[in-house]
Amino acid sequence: GDSVTQMEGPVTLSEEAFLTINCTYTATGYPSLFWYVQYPGEGLQLLLKATKADDKGSNKGFEATYRKETTSFHLEKGSVQVSDSAVYFCALNAFSGGYNKLIFGAGTRLAVHP
């Protein structure tokens, strides 16, 4: 079945460091791919998305490119801030039985220190 694999955390960085969180997927067909972010004590928010191969999603300085050849959707940011500390989830949209369902990775906790 469809699945998403993320790098394990926690990831600990100093402010202004470069961030990469790896995400790979297994799916039939060509799913849409997403990164969601969960700040402490809150629900999930959509951070960015890409709906087809070679699409680049971007938001708030974060970027991810849909790579069909490597089945990957790695999240990157050039200079992280303390306020980026959160849990990041990679997800894909599985369309089966006529309905859309999100399949999530396990999440990667990011801690950014001043």
Place this chain on the structure above:
Amino acid sequence: NAGVTQTPKFQVLKTGQSMTLQCAQDMNHEYMSWYRQDPGMGLRLIHYSVGAGITDQGEVPNGYNVSRSTTEDFPLRLLSAAPSQTSVYFCASSYSGTGGSYNEQFFGPGTRLTVL
């Protein structure tokens, strides 16, 4: 717009007790769903609904019941709570769950449930 609201925020139950987690949305979304979040496992789909009167099982439905009598509300019922149901529960909604294109899902703030 309040978006997606969930009550309660925290709940402690004893094994065997029943309770209902409430979820409501004011965006006139057709599609609503319930997830549970456990450490190291991400979010897993429990049940979902593509409209009033229509529900279906997700990945981990055992021990949970749902119904959808209105567009706005999608309660999740635990009939006989077990310690394995200790988790954080999230409700989500989107404009539509059908068709091949994706509609962004909006999440509620979650309910943290502990079963002793």
